[in-house]
Amino acid sequence: MALTTPEHDRPEYTVRQIEVPVSALSRLEPLIGADRYRELRTSAAEASRLLEGSTVWNVSSTAAGGGVAEMLQVLVGYTLDANVDIRWLVMGGGPEFFTITKRIHNRLHGAAGDTGSLSASERAHYADVTAANAGTMMSRIGRGDVALLHDPQTAGMAAALADAGVRVIWRCHVGREGENVWTEEAWSFLRPHLASCDAYVFSLREYVPSWMDESKVWVIPPSIDPFSPKNQEMSADNVMRTLGRIGLVPGSGKGSPGMFTRGDGMSGRVERSATILSEPGAPLRPADPLVVQVSRWDRLKDMAGVMRGFAAGVSGRIDAHLALVGPSVADVADDPEGTDVYAECVAIWEDLPIEARRLVTLVTLPMEDIDENAAMVNAIQRHATVIVQKSLVEGFGLTVAEGMWKAKAVVASSIGGITAQVTPGTGILLDDPSDLSAFGASLAELLAHPDEITVLGARARRHVLESYVGDNHLVLFAQLISSLSR
Numbered sequence: 001m002a003l004t005t006p007e008h009d010r011p012e013y014t015v016r017q018i019e020v021p022v023s024a025l026s027r028l029e030p031l032i033g034a035d036r037y038r039e040l041r042t043s044a045a046e047a048s049r050l051l052e053g054s055t056v057w058n059v060s061s062t063a064a065g066g067g068v069a070e071m072l073q074v075l076v077g078y079t080l081d082a083n084v085d086i087r088w089l090v091m092g093g094g095p096e097f098f099t100i101t102k103r104i105h106n107r108l109h110g111a112a113g114d115t116g117s118l119s120a121s122e123r124a125h126y127a128d129v130t131a132a133n134a135g136t137m138m139s140r141i142g143r144g145d146v147a148l149l150h151d152p153q154t155a156g157m158a159a160a161l162a163d164a165g166v167r168v169i170w171r172c173h174v175g176r177e178g179e180n181v182w183t184e185e186a187w188s189f190l191r192p193h194l195a196s197c198d199a200y201v202f203s204l205r206e207y208v209p210s211w212m213d214e215s216k217v218w219v220i221p222p223s224i225d226p227f228s229p230k231n232q233e234m235s236a237d238n239v240m241r242t243l244g245r246i247g248l249v250p251g252s253g254k255g256s257p258g259m260f261t262r263g264d265g266m267s268g269r270v271e272r273s274a275t276i277l278s279e280p281g282a283p284l285r286p287a288d289p290l291v292v293q294v295s296r297w298d299r300l301k302d303m304a305g306v307m308r309g310f311a312a313g314v315s316g317r318i319d320a321h322l323a324l325v326g327p328s329v330a331d332v333a334d335d336p337e338g339t340d341v342y343a344e345c346v347a348i349w350e351d352l353p354i355e356a357r358r359l360v361t362l363v364t365l366p367m368e369d370i371d372e373n374a375a376m377v378n379a380i381q382r383h384a385t386v387i388v389q390k391s392l393v394e395g396f397g398l399t400v401a402e403g404m405w406k407a408k409a410v411v412a413s414s415i416g417g418i419t420a421q422v423t424p425g426t427g428i429l430l431d432d433p434s435d436l437s438a439f440g441a442s443l444a445e446l447l448a449h450p451d452e453i454t455v456l457g458a459r460a461r462r463h464v465l466e467s468y469v470g471d472n473h474l475v476l477f478a479q480l481i482s483s484l485s486r
Contacts, residue, residue: 013132015089018063021264023077027227032471040471043478044082050485056086056146057137057166061101061153063090064327064370066296067222067398068150068173073263074225074470075477082478091133091154099336100126104152107186109300109393110176114337118189130156130193141166146481152186155193162196167484169199173222174395175207177416187211198484203396203417218480221420222398223473224405224464229260229268230374231405234382240286242379246274248323248363249383250283260375270375275328275364277346282358289320289447292384294377294399295391297326297341302392304341304348305436309390311356313440318447325363325380327373382406386446386453390433394418400427401468404460409453411443421468426460 025044029037058076060068072088079086093101099114100122106113116122134157141147143165149157150171158168176183187209194200194212201218202208208217224231234242242258243249258270284290291310295301303324310322324345329338342364349362365376381387387403389412396417403410404426412418413433422429428442446453 013092013094013129014136015059015091015133018072018088018090020073020076020080020088021262022080023074023225023227023263025078025081028469028471031226031465032469036471040475043475043482044079044084047478047482047485048083050482051084051146054085054144054146054485055142056084056148056481057141058086058088058148058150059091059133059137059154059157060088060150061091061093061098064367064373067396069370070228070230070374071222071398072150074223074228075474077263078225078470078474079477082474089137091130091157093129093133093153095336096125097129098153101151101153102336104186104189105174106300107182108152108172108174108176109395110178110180110183111300111393112182113299118185123189126156126189130154131160133157134160137161138164146484149197152190155190158193159196162198168197169201169480169484170194170197171201172207173203175202175204175416176393177204177206179210183209199480201480204420207395218476220473220476220480221417221468222396223468223470224398224401225470226405227261228374229262229371230378231402232261232378234258234260234375234378239379239382242270242376243383245270246272246363246365246376246379247276248274248284248361248380249286252286258375258379260371260378262371268369268371268375270372270379272366272368272372274366274376277349277362278360279354279358284321284323284361289318289385290383291320291322291386291388291443291447292325292380292403293323293388293390294325294381294402295389297329297338297345299337299341300391300393302390302433303345305392305434305439306388306390307345307348307352307360309436309439310360310443311352312436314444314447315353315356315359318444320385320447321359321361323361323363323380323384325365325377328364328367377402378406381408384408385450386411386443388443389413389418390430390439391415391418392433397421398468401464404457405464405468407457407461409446409456410460411439411446421463422460423463425456426463427456 146167147161148169240252244252262268387408394416400421410427414429
């Protein structure tokens with residue numbers, strides 16, 4: 001059945017601009033040191049000189065609810081302070097479009113996802129939506145501008161922008177080491193749309209498809225912003241007030257709201273509560289050891305496997321609780337599977353033995369205020385004893401670096417970009433993420449040794465400071481954009 005929508009029922013496929021406050025590059029200097037800061041300023045000045053009179057346009061599929069949106073807040077905010085005209089647009093698309101692009105997303109990871117096809121009707125609908133979005137950019141862009149298109153949703157805009165004289169970079173945040181039938185199908189779908197790109201950016205070299213022109217490929221790992229609401233320092237009292245307000249640790253913080261600093265420098269308050277699914281009469285207490293996984297409700301993140309592995313391997317052996325934390329499924333527009341995956345997790349939770357169910361909490365965080373949501377995640381990760389990322393496949397998994405920045409020991413899958421983040425002595429890598437017995441045993445063993453947790457956490461924070469703070473990311477992007485401007 002064709003996926004095209006009757007003209008009179010068609011949603012508005014148009015881009016909208018996201019306003020991002022300026023972030024001062026200078027605040028990075030005390031963290032990264034004089035030498036790294038000098039390189040950052042030098043690269044930024046060169047990019048600004050070469051881009052004079054041009055605009056850099058980032059285009060993504062959502063303004064919230066995932067790592068790409070969070071990364072763009074950082075990239076755009078700091079680049080504005082480098083005297084570069086950089087902007088962020090979010091494309092429009094209906095449910096059919098995002099079903100198709102989620103299918104592509106899953107298959108780039110080497111997984112089938114749903115049972116749908118990527119045939120002529122899907123290609124036509126994808127081309128229709130991306131062309132319409134590109135058309136709404138034409139009144140904004142100028143010849144010589146740079147467009148940084150993010151992920152499969154935006155790839156179909158490349159040709160139209162290139163024809164308008166724009167230098168086009170496609171940034172792929174997902175991928176898989178090695179090829180299979182699913183990756184080949186996804187790349188076959190995307191390849192015609194990518195022919196007009198001037199450069200391609202991947203998080204790992206292993207994700208670059210064999211047919212791509214190597215001379216146009218850049219490898220730029222993502223990074224965290226230590227000063228964002230998700231990563232900024234929080235006092236122990238502020239953490240508990242935040243956890244009490246969102247409802248994860250009932251009664252903590254004496255009812256006062258948590259406080260945080262917004263991206264624009266203004267003061268913010270955690271006012272909203274989360275949706276909490278827990279066993280009545282079995283609240284999480286402040287002193288209870290807590291295992292946390294924060295991610296989208298996505299089958300590839302395997303929240304269900306985390307729950308089952310914890311219930312079988314930790315419950316009854318070690319005194320600890322588990323919190324699975326994700327966004328409100330109604331507020332992530334480009335991930336149509338979220339509602340189903342969360343419902344599946346609820347059903348699994350309901351089927352757990354009562355002893356295990358009392359130790360497991362499902363948390364969905366409100367998304368109405370993105371900075372407030374990030375502050376909630378910050379407090380949850382800072383209160384955690386151990387942070388887990390047991391993904392089945394993973395493009396990069398920046399939640400790992402976020403947890404490590406907070407000096408937390410991490411138990412994570414040995415896949416994709418996670419292996420670059422969790423180096424020896426900074427956490428535990430699972431050779432087979434589908435082996436729930438091994439996962440549960442590793443987690444229980446770590447929880448039984450709090451001194452080891454402390455040592456791993458301290459090393460983890462140092463590693464993130466060396467490798468995944470935003471200056472490295474910004475320098476590489478400045479070099480890429482400069483190379484296209486000469």
